Amino acid sequence: MQREEFFHALDTVIQAPRKITVLSHVNPDGDAIGSSLAFSQFLQKLGHEVEVMVSNDFPEFLAWMPGASRIHIYDKESDICDQILESSDLIAILDFNHISRAGLIQDKLKSLKINKILIDHHRDTDFDVFLCALSDTQVSSTSELVAETILHYGEHFVDESIATNILVGIVTDTGSFSHSIYHPETFSICAKMIEKSISYNQIHQLVYDTFSENRLRLLGFSISNKMEILDEYATAIIALTKDELASFDYQVGDTEGVVNYPLSLKKIRMSVLVTERQGVIRFSFRSKGSFSVHEVAQKYFNGGGHTNAAGGTLTCSMEAALEKLHQILPEYKAMLNQD
Ligand SMILES: [Mn+2]
Numbered sequence: 001m002q003r004e005e006f007f008h009a010l011d012t013v014i015q016a017p018r019k020i021t022v023l024s025h026v027n028p029d030g031d032a033i034g035s036s037l038a039f040s041q042f043l044q045k046l047g048h049e050v051e052v053m054v055s056n057d058f059p060e061f062l063a064w065m066p067g068a069s070r071i072h073i074y075d076k077e078s079d080i081c082d083q084i085l086e087s088s089d090l091i092a093i094l095d096f097n098h099i100s101r102a103g104l105i106q107d108k109l110k111s112l113k114i115n116k117i118l119i120d121h122h123r124d125t126d127f128d129v130f131l132c133a134l135s136d137t138q139v140s141s142t143s144e145l146v147a148e149t150i151l152h153y154g155e156h157f158v159d160e161s162i163a164t165n166i167l168v169g170i171v172t173d174t175g176s177f178s179h180s181i182y183h184p185e186t187f188s189i190c191a192k193m194i195e196k197s198i199s200y201n202q203i204h205q206l207v208y209d210t211f212s213e214n215r216l217r218l219l220g221f222s223i224s225n226k227m228e229i230l231d232e233y234a235t236a237i238i239a240l241t242k243d244e245l246a247s248f249d250y251q252v253g254d255t256e257g258v259v260n261y262p263l264s265l266k267k268i269r270m271s272v273l274v275t276e277r278q279g280v281i282r283f284s285f286r287s288k289g290s291f292s293v294h295e296v297a298q299k300y301f302n303g304g305g306h307t308n309a310a311g312g313t314l315t316c317s318m319e320a321a322l323e324k325l326h327q328i329l330p331e332y333k334a335m336l337n338q339d
Pocket residue numbers: 031032095121141142173
């Protein structure tokens with residue numbers, strides 16, 4: 001669906017005041033929270049009754065975001081969340097496109113016959129029929145798409161909260177403007193947001209300069225002690241067991257960004273962070289250039305995402321997970337060694 005077609009369809013959908021639930025993905029990141037809050041604040045201005053919901057809690061470094069305290073966390077209050085979902089007229093799906101990414105909310109979502117709209121920048125949308133969908137992989141973030149949507153309705157809708165939330169989404173999904181920039185409009189949109197937001201320096205500081213001592217030491221340990229370099233495959237792997245995470249008093253979000261560091265090595269094309277959580281092994285993939293970690297994650301690790309950033313999970317032991325990862329590398333050897 002092209003932009004004009006989407007805006008046209010959205011016009012009809014949001015004309016009359018409704019009860020709308022804005023839903024984003026499990027393990028929410030800055031873009032999930034930023035896009036959801038900004039879109040909900042815009043819908044509220046249009047007179048809708050809006051709730052924001054995610055499956056599980058978001059990291060502490062996003063808790064300051066305008067409106068974050070009113071987000072419903074499904075695993076903390078599933079009864080209230082079920083009631084909200086059941087009484088909704090419309091569900092807005094933001095920053096994900098596969099039902100498994102709804103986390104604990106997926107079964108409820110499947111059982112409800114409620115109209116849905118989608119705004120997302122991931123590949124291969126396939127889980128549902130939407131009243132209207134804005135799906136574009138050539139943008140930095142879902143927050144950028146939400147900003148485009150709001151700006152389409154008029155710059156006067158952008159206030160300090162909306163602008164700040166959008167900026168958090170774009171800054172975090174581009175690694176502070178270091179990747180996923182596909183066109184100059186990303187910066188034009190940011191310029192418009194910075195005019196209205198709290199100071200950009202402050203946003204950056206609030207998001208990035210919030211480490212606990214344990215988190216910084218975990219990062220140091222991950223790189224010094226745990227980074228495995230496979231020169232043959234231009235690949236780096238960092239695997240952190242449950243016990244290792246616990247020894248640094250792991251908190252949600254503490255491994256955020258760890259996977260990016262090995263890519264700063266000139267010779268590395270793909271970086272993989274493998275972490276052991278309750279019963280599952282989580283994979284986070286990053287790459288440089290045209291090598292698609294989305295394909296690797298989708299084919300072998302029940303996941304997906306973007307060309308240069310993707311995730312996946314396996315239900316097995318850490319040893320089995322690492323064995324599988326090593327086993328599939330030869331298939332990609334030629335591609336990983338291309339310039
Ligand atoms: Mn995103």
